[in-house]
Amino acid sequence: MTASVPDLGRQQLAIVDVPALIDNGPISLFQKMIMLLTAAAVVVDGFDVQAIGFVAPAIIRAWGADRLALGLVFSASVFGLLVGSFVLSMLADRIGRRPVLIGSLMFIGVCMLGTTLTRTVSELLLLRFVTGLGLGGVMANSMALVAEYSPARKRVTMMTWVSCGFTIGAVGGGLASAALIPWGGWKAVFIFGGIPPLLIGAAMLPLLPESIQFQVTRRRDSDRIARWLMRIAPDVKVGPGTRYVVHEKSHDGVPIAELFRSGRAMTTVLLWGINFANLLNLYFLSNWLPALLADAGFSVSAATLIGTALQVGGVIGTFLMGPLIDRFGFYRILLPSFLVAVFAIGAIGQLEHWPALFIIAVLTSGFCVIGGQPAINALSATVYPTAIRATGVGWSLGVGRIGAMMGPAIAGQLIRLQWSNGDIFFAAAVPALFACGMLYCMSQTGRMPSVATSVRAVGH
Numbered sequence: 001m002t003a004s005v006p007d008l009g010r011q012q013l014a015i016v017d018v019p020a021l022i023d024n025g026p027i028s029l030f031q032k033m034i035m036l037l038t039a040a041a042v043v044v045d046g047f048d049v050q051a052i053g054f055v056a057p058a059i060i061r062a063w064g065a066d067r068l069a070l071g072l073v074f075s076a077s078v079f080g081l082l083v084g085s086f087v088l089s090m091l092a093d094r095i096g097r098r099p100v101l102i103g104s105l106m107f108i109g110v111c112m113l114g115t116t117l118t119r120t121v122s123e124l125l126l127l128r129f130v131t132g133l134g135l136g137g138v139m140a141n142s143m144a145l146v147a148e149y150s151p152a153r154k155r156v157t158m159m160t161w162v163s164c165g166f167t168i169g170a171v172g173g174g175l176a177s178a179a180l181i182p183w184g185g186w187k188a189v190f191i192f193g194g195i196p197p198l199l200i201g202a203a204m205l206p207l208l209p210e211s212i213q214f215q216v217t218r219r220r221d222s223d224r225i226a227r228w229l230m231r232i233a234p235d236v237k238v239g240p241g242t243r244y245v246v247h248e249k250s251h252d253g254v255p256i257a258e259l260f261r262s263g264r265a266m267t268t269v270l271l272w273g274i275n276f277a278n279l280l281n282l283y284f285l286s287n288w289l290p291a292l293l294a295d296a297g298f299s300v301s302a303a304t305l306i307g308t309a310l311q312v313g314g315v316i317g318t319f320l321m322g323p324l325i326d327r328f329g330f331y332r333i334l335l336p337s338f339l340v341a342v343f344a345i346g347a348i349g350q351l352e353h354w355p356a357l358f359i360i361a362v363l364t365s366g367f368c369v370i371g372g373q374p375a376i377n378a379l380s381a382t383v384y385p386t387a388i389r390a391t392g393v394g395w396s397l398g399v400g401r402i403g404a405m406m407g408p409a410i411a412g413q414l415i416r417l418q419w420s421n422g423d424i425f426f427a428a429a430v431p432a433l434f435a436c437g438m439l440y441c442m443s444q445t446g447r448m449p450s451v452a453t454s455v456r457a458v459g460h
Contacts, residue, residue, distance in 0.1 A: 015243050018212050021233055023151045030231040034149050035158055037200065037208050038142040039165040041105055044197045045138040046169025047176075048108060051193055052077055052128060055177055058186040063121065073125045075405060080129040082401040084136015089394020090256060096218075097141040097390055098210040104137030105201035112194030116187040139166070139377065140394035147381040147389060148211040149232075153326060156378045160322030163374030167315055213386040216244045246386060256395065258388045268392070270442040271380055275400030277431040277438070278338075278376060281345070281369050284407035284428050285310060289348075289362070292411075292421050306362055310370065313363035317371015322378070330379050331443045334372060338439060341368035341432040349425030369432065376400075403431075 052074060084104075092100040111131035118124045143159055150158040173193070180188040209228040216225065226238045259268045289307050317337075325333045344364040351358040377393060384392030414424050 014241065015245060016229065016236065016238060018216055018229070018244055018246050019152075021229070021236065022149065022212075023153070025151070025233050027151065027154065028232050031149050033207060034209070035146060035162055037204055038101075038145055039162045040196075040200045041101060041138050041204075042142050042162055042165035043169035043172065044105065044108065044193075044200065045135055046166035047173045047193050047196075048112060048131065048135060048169075049077070049081070049166075050170040050173040051112075051177065051189055055181065055186040055189050058181050059124075062186065073121065073128050076125045076129040077132045077135075078401055078405050080132020081136045082132075082398050082405075084133040085140060085394045085398035085401065086136070087133075088137035089140040089390045089392075089398075092137070092141050092144065092390035092394075093388055096210045096214060097144050098204070098208055100137050100390075101141040101145070102201045102204045102208070104134045104141070105197040105204070107134035108138075109194050109196075109198035109201065112190045112197070115190045115194075136394070136398070139163075139397060140390045143377050143381045143393050144390040145208075145211055147378075148213045148386060155382065156325040156330075156375070157322035159378035159381060160318050160325075160374040163377055164315060164318040166374075167311060167318065167370070171311065211386065212244075213246045216246045217387050256391060259384070259392055259395065264384075266445050267383060267442060268395075270438045270445070271376075271383065271392075271396050272399040273438045274435050274442070275376055275380075275396045276403035277435040278369060278373055278403075279400035280403030280407040280410075281341075281428060281431045281435075282373060282407070283404040284411050284431075285345070285365060285369065288408060288411040288415075292415075292424065293352075306359070309359060309362045310366040313366025314370025316363075317367035318374050320367075321371055321375045325375060325378070330375070330382075331439065334375055334379070335436060335439050335443075337368045337372050337375075338432050338436045341365060341372070342429045342436065344368060345432060346426050346429040348428075349420070349422035352421070 056074075088100050088104065108131060111127060111134060115124065115127050115131070118127055142162060146159050146162050147155060173189075176192055177189050180192055184191075209231075210224075212225055212228055212232075222242070222244070225244055226242065229236065229238065229244075258264075286307070289310055293306055321333060321337070341364075344361050347361040348358070348365060351361055377397070380393045380396040381389055411424065411428075414427060419427070
């Protein structure tokens with residue numbers, strides 16, 4: 001149900017098709033501001049998730065803490081992220097993306113500043129778990145907002161580029177830790193990291209809108225919808241009698257149940273499996289690659305630089321995959337990427353004596369695995385309609401984070417069993433192979449989109 005309007009500047013529209021208006025128009029300064037704000041939120045997410053790893057050596061020295069106990073702190077943070085992803089994504093599909101995202105950022109800022117008051121490992125463990133709960137509300141809601149304010153022709157590009165903020169935040173956490181710890185100790189890192197989420201959340205209060213499509217499906221205030229819509233397309237004339245439509249169903253039930261209805265059950269299970277396999281691989285490689293190389297005889301500095309090359313490959317992959325997917329579709333880009341990852345990861349353990357080929361294998365692995373994760377997030381946001389989009393992304397990431405917790409643990413067990421590096425990296429290639437298989441199966445369900453799909457029109 002759309003309105004055909006030859007001259008938008010001279011008449012008031014009776015019906016506004018919100019997705020069509022966004023898809024067919026240019027990307028306004030207002031939309032770019034939304035992308036910038038959500039990207040800043042994702043940078044905070046990346047900074048905080050990685051910060052505890054960077055300050056761990058300083059905490060061990062300051063407290064004389066046991067390494068095993070600190071490992072539990074790392075796990076607590078990831079477990080908090082998992083729970084937060086599950087709970088806050090469903091809450092966002094009930095009350096809106098905007099309040100959950102802003103509330104999560106404010107909560108994260110307070111928790112990071114509060115971390116400086118901890119005095120024992122037990123207190124740190126508890127606060128990292130609580131902080132993780134807030135972090136679980138950032139990525140899913142950022143992706144949902146970006147998806148719902150991006151034109152279809154640029155949607156995946158915008159989502160993957162915003163997702164790149166996570167890697168930028170992680171790198172920033174390393175640089176900030178290196179500069180701040182010698183000056184002010186480990187607490188300075190959390191003070192530095194606690195202020196930006198508070199400032200970003202405060203900036204979002206007047207600047208960040210709620211998703212227009214979410215407001216229409218939830219039949220929210222028409223005046224507010226009109227106000228935000230005019231920021232996107234000032235030439236569109238709307239009034240009290242204007243009816244707003246999106247081509248999706250409104251769901252009043254439990255959001256998680258909707259992930260398995262209307263023929264979405266198989267797609268949901270496969271998406272969870274793809275996230276699980278890729279995040280298992282991502283954390284497997286990110287956490288253990290430098291250590292395995294050091295054990296193989298590389299110097300600490302060389303092992304660190306090679307680990308950085310993995311992240312560099314991920315950044316390159318993130319920036320290139322989005323435009324490629326917008327042009328060729330998810331299946332044609334992700335399936336070959338995961339297939340290449342199988343061979344690249346397996347080759348890492350075989351090419352240690354051929355430096356050039358070795359670096360290429362590491363960069364390629366980062367390109368495919370780390371660069372592929374934002375594309376998987378974009379796929380999750382594209383598959384699900386507005387009413388359950390945050391839940392779809394949040395639960396996919398939540399299940400994926402179970403893989404993130406298992407990856408480093410599996411690697412540690414293989415090392416205890418005295419597997420060779422060659423065998424360990426062969427094992428690391430297996431999840432990428434599973435991701436290929438699940439992606440192929442998903443393509444056979446008929447729900448492998450290149451742009452967001454529609455169901456039927458609902459109005460406001």
